[in-house]
Amino acid sequence: MAHKPPTLEEIAKAAGVSRSTVSRVINDEPNVRPEVRQRVWQVVEAMGYHPNAAARSLVSRRSQTLGVIIPQTVNTVFADPFLPNVLRGIADAANEHKYHLMLSMVSRPLEEDFYRRALRSQMLDGVVILSAFLDDPLIPRLLRDRIPFVTIGRHPHEPAASYVDADNVRGARMATEHLLRQGRRRVATITGPASMIAGLDRREGYQAALREADLPLDENLIAEGDFTEAGGYVAMQQLLLQEPDAVFVANDLMAIGALRAIRQVGRRVPDDVALVGFDDAQIAAYADPPLTTVRQPVYELGDTAINLLVRLIEPVGSLRGYETQDSLRAILPTELVIRASCGAQRRSA
Amino acid sequence: MAHKPPTLEEIAKAAGVSRSTVSRVINDEPNVRPEVRQRVWQVVEAMGYHPNAAARSLVSRRSQTLGVIIPQTVNTVFADPFLPNVLRGIADAANEHKYHLMLSMVSRPLEEDFYRRALRSQMLDGVVILSAFLDDPLIPRLLRDRIPFVTIGRHPHEPAASYVDADNVRGARMATEHLLRQGRRRVATITGPASMIAGLDRREGYQAALREADLPLDENLIAEGDFTEAGGYVAMQQLLLQEPDAVFVANDLMAIGALRAIRQVGRRVPDDVALVGFDDAQIAAYADPPLTTVRQPVYELGDTAINLLVRLIEPVGSLRGYETQDSLRAILPTELVIRASCGAQRRSA
DNA sequence: CGTTATTATGGGAGCGCTCCCAAAACCACT
DNA sequence: AGTGGTTTTGGGAGCGCTCCCATAATAACG
Incomplete structure (x- = not known):
């Protein structure tokens, strides 16, 4: 050079x-x-x-760059191998469409700063947001400023927002139905926080399964957790008083905590209490007993987000996508991964 | 707007x-x-x-953007909560210095494409590379093109390369010494691949500890793994023939595999075989028994990488850092995390 | 072999900024 | 009031590209 x-x-x-x-x-x-x-x-x-990219985007008014906004809470909130996989999906798709990626991983106060520096200075053609909380303050701003965006994590109350999400409702329902099929009748749940979409959806799926099976919805069998191991442990201690014979836990990390609580009082998994988690985190496979769980298509979540975003951005005729059409949405299928904690397998290694 | x-x-x-x-x-x-x-x-x-960022960087010839290159192998190679943490460190530091981050997470063939698109088109003022392999082909190119860069993962054979890394040698030595202190005398090791710097360094630390204790270096007590669970399992099976009373495993995932192999032949951890892992991955804490391991300052790795890079880029007087000075290097301390698998704790929960 | 349609090429203008230099305004002090 | 100095302000030039329009070259046709 x-x-x-x-x-x-x-x-x-x-x-x-x-x-x-x-x-x-x-x-x-x-x-x-x-x-x-x-x-x-x-x-x-x-x-x-x-x-020269700068010269090009100065005149063309396109940066060929998409933003990826990851909240600082990512560590606690997203299941463990989530970030690398979703990023791979995002990166591969962006690459395919010849877009670059600008990464923002900042805490709330700095988010404002990023918003101004990157979005307002026209460096970004659009953004993907890992958005787990229902009341993400960024959403209305992006909407107002007419910046094309797609959230990973659905936002049901914003009709104009485009999103992609895993089918949490269906996944939770499959998990619960699976427990019912094992003959369990007192199926409890440890939910995620009510402020998070995934928390609500998974709870909804659990309830749908019970309703369908004509089982009563007992509020005492529902404990709210916070997606952490400690939270799962505490919630499980509380649930144990109700003597459930199975628990659908809204994520694997809490399931690990639940496992600890169950074992502490001398109960056995799955014999006394069957357990199904969610996320198919790495710990799930190596837990004792290995955790039955629900797998989300994490890579595809990222991949799809970018594909939707590009559809939003690129002109259809002379109009940009987001001027011509309504919001774009996709819900991707989840899948039950059966291991030992649900009692469906008889002794495996 | x-x-x-x-x-x-x-x-x-x-x-x-x-x-x-x-x-x-x-x-x-x-x-x-x-x-x-x-x-x-x-x-x-x-x-x-x-x-307008484009107009600005067109005339100033500075993009205020740094690249982050993450090899596709990140999933298998880097310990589990590694990526989110290192990215947080990188993002926080970049933010502090008012730099944006451009993310590249591509497979080898596409790396070339990114190199041209982003670096050659002058979008980037410098790059940070997560570089685990000794023979990273990007290094000589960056050197030749005089693009300021810092690798996370040391490159001992490139005197001109700047890097930051954890003190793998010292961490491995501490781990091994700790096993020796428990009275173990036949201490084996499962290493990482010889193509990876961390693999070599951790092996080196293991050997240093044995040398210091005047113990013989028995090649039969060294098995090469590949940093995966399955690899650790296979390597452990092989080592069991030598009847070691302790094993230093070069990462936690392999340690989980080793645990499985040990248990399969009816041996107990730590009673029969003590184990120490490396990385302090999430699974380590929740393994049975909880794994003693070595923690690396992952956040600080990212943080320091950016700080070094900025020193390389920003003018000192009228010269850019990388024109005036030699390469910048930092080795950050590692820390032993004592849990149950090493036998130093008597029964905990 | 003109005349018109079509394709290929060149160059001006301008994107929104920073850099530089000249001009204007202000400030002392003689 | 005059001189030299400093601070403040304005505007030209130009970064490297794309867009547009005028012109040149070529093709198509009577």
């Missing part, structure tokens, strides 16, 4: 054509003679030319 | 001054009368002005 990278004009001179022609060639536009096109490409390669 | 964001010139007109004066105000430059400065700020606020 030369100390100063070559410019369009320099390539043009070297190739004996004009700036405009070189521009046409590198942008794959028509109306260039094949031989000229080829000659220009040769010079471009030889001189190691690459268009 | 107006449909078309205001420009410098528009602010200038509204405030009754010139473009240059507004520029001085928003860049906090001297030589503006305080009353004018205040008036300009008012107009800026009122009109919701924010400087």
Whole structure:
């Protein structure tokens, strides 16, 4: 790389054509003679030319960059291998669409700063937000500023918001039904916080399964957790007073805590209490007994988010997607992963 | 936000001054009368002005953006809560220095594409690379193209490369010494792959501890793993033939595999075989028995990487850091986390 | 071989900013 | 009031590109 990278004009001179022609060639536009096109490409390669992104986006008003906003709470809130996988999905899809990714991983107070620096300074064509809480303050702002965005985590109360989410309701229902199929009748649940969409949805799925089975909805069999191990432990201690024979736990980390609480009072899993978790976190597979859980398509969540976002951004006709159409939404299927904690397997290693 | 964001010139007109004066105000430059400065700020606020990043970096030749390159192998290679934590460290530090972050998480073939698109098109002022393998092909390229970079994971053979890493040698040595202190004498190790710096360094620390204790270095007590659970399982099966009374396992995931292998032949941990892992992954705390391990300052790794990178980039006098000084390096301390698998604790919960 | 339609090429303008230099305004002191 | 110095302000130039329009070259046709 030369100390100063070559410019369009320099390539043009070297190739004996004009700036405009070189521009046409590198942008794959028509109306260039094949031989000229080829000659220009040769010079471009030889001189190691690459268009300056700043100049390009200054005039085209597009940065070819998408923002990814990850709340600081990511560690506690998202199940363990979640972030790497969702990021891979996001990165692969962005790459495919020739977009770059700008990462924002900041706490609430700094979020404001990022909002101004990156979004308002027109560095970003759109954003993907890992949004777990119902009342994310960013959503109304983005809506107001007409910035295209997709949330990972659904926002049912914002009709204009586009989102992608796992089918938490269905996943929770499958998990609960699975416990019922094992003959369990006092099925309790440890929910996530009511401030989180996933928490509510998984609770909803649990209740739907009971309703369908014509079982009573006993409020005493519902304990609210906070998605942490300690929270699961405490919630389980409380539930044990009700003597449930099975518990659907809204995430694996809490299930680990529940396991600890159950074992502490001398009960056995799954013999006395069957357990199903959610997320298929890494710990689930290595827990003792290995945890039956619900797997979400994490990679696909990221992948789909970007695909929706690009549809929102890229012009359809002369209009941008978000001007022509309603919000885009996708709910991806979840899948039950049967291991030992639910009692469906008889002794496995 | 107006449909078309205001420009410098528009602010200038509204405030009754010139473009240059507004520029001085928003860049906090001297030589503006305080009353004018205040008036300009008012107009800026009122009109919701924010400087256009593309225009700025076009003329200043600085993007205020740093790249973060994460190899696709991140899932298997880096211990579980590693990525979120290192990213938080990176993000916080970048924020503090007013830099944006561009994320690249691509497989090898696409890495080339990213290299050209982002680095060559001058979108990036520098890059941080999560670099676990000794022979990372990106390093010589970055060196050649004189792009400022810092690797997370040391590269001992590249004298010009700047890096930050955990003190793997010392951590491994502490772990092994700890086992020796428990009275264990046949201490084996399961290493990481020899192609990875951390693998080699941890092996080196293990050997140093044995040497210091005047114990023989028995090659039969060294098994190479690949940092996966299955790899740890296989390696442990092999080691069991040598009847070790303790094993230092180079990461927690392999330690989980080792645990499984040990239990399978009816041996007990820590009574028959004591175990120490590395990384302090989430599974370590919840394993049965809880794993003694070595904690790395993951957040600080990210934080320090950015701080070094900024020192490399920002001008000292009129020269850029990487023109004036040698490479910058930092090795951060690791810490032994004592739990039950090493036999140092008598029964805990 | 003109005349018109079509394709290929060149160059001006301008995106929104920073940098630089010249001009204006203000400030001492003689 | 005059001189030299400093601080404050304004505007031109230009960063490297895309967009648009004018012109040149070529093709198509009577």
